[in-house]
Amino acid sequence: MKTSIHKYLVIGILTVAAMTACNKQLDEFNPGGTTTDAVFSTPEGFESLVNAAYTYNRWWYGKEEGYSISEMGTDIWTSGTGDKYPDITNYNNLQASNSVMSVLWKQLYAAINLCNTGIGRIDKAGLTADRQKIRNAELHFLRAFYYWHIVETWGPVHFTLTETSGVITTANRTPADTFYAQIFRDLDVAVNDLPVTTSDYGRVTKPAAEAFLARMCLTRGKNQQAADLADKVIKNYGYTLLAKYADLWRMDNLQNKEVIWAVNYMKNLVFDDRADATLFPNGHSRGANNGHLMFAMKYDDLPGMQRDILNQRPFNRYMPTLFLLNLFDETADARYEASFKQVWYCNNLKTAPAGVKLGDTAVLCSKKVISTMLPYRVYDRNAVYSTNGGGKDRTHYVSLQKFDDPTRASINEEQSARDVFIIRLAEMYLVAAEAQFNLGNGAKAADYINVLRKRAAIPGHEAAMQVTAADISIDFLLDERARELAGEQLRWFDLKRTGKLATRIALHNPDANQYFQSYHMLRPIPQDQIDAVSNKGEFKQNDKYN
Template identity: 85%
Template sequence: MKPNINKYLIILAIAAAGMTSCNKQLEEYNPGGTTTDAVYTTPEGFETLVNAAYTYNRWWYGKEEGYSIAEMGTDIWTSGTGDKYPDITNYNNLQASNTVMSGLWKQLYAAINLCNTGIARIGKAGLTADKQKTRNAELHFLRAFYYWHIVETWGPVHFTLEETSGVITTANRTPVDTFYAQIFRDLDVAVNDLPVTTGDYGRVTKPAAEAFLARMYLTRGKNQQAADLADKVINSYGYTLLPKYADLWRMDNLQNKEVIWAVNYMKNLVFDDRTDATLFPNGHSRGANNGHLMFAMKYDDLPGMQRDIANQRPFNRYMPTLFLLNLFDEKADARYGASFKQVWYCNNLKTAPAGMKLGDTAVLCSKYVLPATTKYRVYDRNTVYTAAGGGNDRTHYVSLQKFDDPTRASMNEEQSARDAFIIRLAEMYLIAGEAQFKLGNASKAADYINVIRKRAAIPGQETAMEIRATDINLDFILDERARELAGEQLRWFDLKRTGKLGERIALHNPDASQYFQSYHNVRPIPQDQIDAVSNKGEFKQNDKYN
């Protein structure tokens, strides 16, 4: 989907007035005289509202803030030297003053308000009957999607289905069950009314809505529904696993038959919102996809190396736990080599050791203990990790490369045109497998999971990758989700919904386990939101946060 940005900025500016009413500005000035009533009652104006509602996904997917919340603070990632938010990523004194919490809270509720506004006003937008049905279904889907992020992140917080207008200084505390009841109602509308396909890549479709609904069924313990719906998505719409896992991440192959829904960033970076004063003030989140910055180790000051496009610009934010690396049998599972970068090749003779040539190995990182060598730099298991498996050298490590972008125009470019995959077909096999296991059908669970393991097998290793019903338990399923989906902004939600967040952190992430407490299963409500409400006796901070 390629929305007209100049048009939807008008809509967002108008919507922002309702969402920032607690600032209590005494005077407002609208130089163009544009009103929501005037814009939303035209088909063209209403289209900009729907386009804008999609745009809030860009605050989360492919962004540092979203990675910090959805991947970090789990069993599979720990902090690199460049981690900006250790209070989130390791629970080290996480409090309501955290700016990431505040920013995402505001944007998610702005998105909810825009969806509520559109749903309430769509009947007067002048759309054709077919277009009205589709856009209404899209807005219902997006409201469910955003509310899922809100309720899982913060728990029983503010809930409304009404458009915000004027000054509102109260907020409510609504039970989690109420959120999910509405999520299911909204997804029913989406599933019933969305088209099966779209010519406008990035818009949600019926199979995408069903796929997300399957995720929600699994989250709420509706295992038979989850199994049935995931199986339907697998078999009914022509999606297919790519033959090679590595092909998923090629920049020339992003729109492929495995992707069910994605946030589509654009090759023309001007349209990816870096300097959009409404969406990303002060260049917030660096525009576009910035996953390529987050997981790359610091290599460009090592002998024989200099920064270049191919090796990415290393922000050094996140490093894999030793546990994550050890989940893979890299002799049989091609996902290890496709997911992780272990070798950096000499690209700078000026700093290279004597005898090293361009293209020779300059740096090697490994999860194993390696013998010393003078040929190149080695960072092995004993160098990178402590005896307990925590981070030791947080600057040099095996690096996730799934989000690398060698097509960037310059070595210092922070933006990538890479799409951020939100739902892909492999997740449906994992959902169906987990649901069948929970229904007592371990053999069926193994069948589903073996499909993605067969795709992941190095040629000749298919038998080694095959599992049996007796291999299946919840921990194995979580391990398999890590092997398949690491970095794809699902891990924190997976561990929370399975009740395994604290347990797996304690077992596999010693850096976070020293700080994690049970109350961290929800995040702190931003302090500026607590301060803004007048009903402080009713709208209180989540337990144990200051």
């Protein structure tokens, strides 16, 4: 779905500074004096509003800002040399001045305001009854989706269901329970009124709404509802696990039967919004998916190597913890080889070591200790990780390759047309398993997990991958989620939901553990938001942040 912001979009944001900037952009894009009242009262204009409401997903999914909040600061990732935001990713003096906090706060609340605007105006949009029902359901879903990001990130902050008109200088503090009550009401509308399928890839559907509702039920301890919804999505809509885990990540296979909902980035990068002055001022966030940049180690200055399209442009932001790598039994679990790059093959004979030819191994990174002398560069466990598991060499390491894009047009292209999977079928098996475990049904939980592990098994090793009820615990389920979903922008939320964030950081991420405090369960409200409100006695910063 082409969800680029159209010239008619008006976004309302809580802060005075953001509202001023928005008005300047509106003047620039509205030379004819067209008003929102006029535009949103037409079917075409209202369609542009709904399309725009989807676009705010692109601030989070497949973006550095979203990765830094949703994957980093957990048990499975630590900082590479290129990490721009160690205050977020390792909690190192995280404060309200952090620019990522400000950017995402503004964009998420802009998205909320757009959903509120559409829901409040849809009756006068001139849509057919069927189209109105669907678009209204989409907006309710998106409002629930964005409010989940807000309340989990910042806690009991500003909440509204009405369109912002003019400059608003006050903000409220609303309990998290109120957010979730509305999330469930909105998702009820979405589940009831969305179509089962869509020909417009990227739009939300009934099964996508049920899948997200299952995630929300699990988050709020509604385990039976979570189990029932996840099982319904698994059985009733024709989704299926791909035969091979590796096939999920092929650029020629992105729209596959395992994907329930995705951000649809366009092959024509012009439509991926980098040049849009409203969404991406000055090219901020690099437009399309940039996951391929974030997890690649620095290889292009090593003997026998030069930068090329196949090996990606290495921003060297994030590296796996040793704990994450050790979660895999790579002799039985195909997800390790499918997820991680361990070998770089010589593509530069001019700098190659003696005896190494084009196409030979030039660099090997390994979670094991390599004691044998080899004719190429080796970065083994002892070279990359300290004895406590913390990062030692943050430039050379086993690299996540799930998001690589070998179809990019040039070696320095920052944008990728790769879609970002927001919800895929495997998550429903994991949701059902966790819900059943919470209900005391360990055998049922194991049954769901075994479906995923059978798919993941290297042929001939299926028996080694199977588990029983005795193996199932919350920690095992979190380990399995890491093996299946590493990098897919759920980890921080998973650890928070299960009450394991502090424990797992302490056990498995010594880099973050030296800074993590209990108050980091919530992020700081952006300082420009705190400065902008007039009711500072009511709307205060989250505890412990300056």
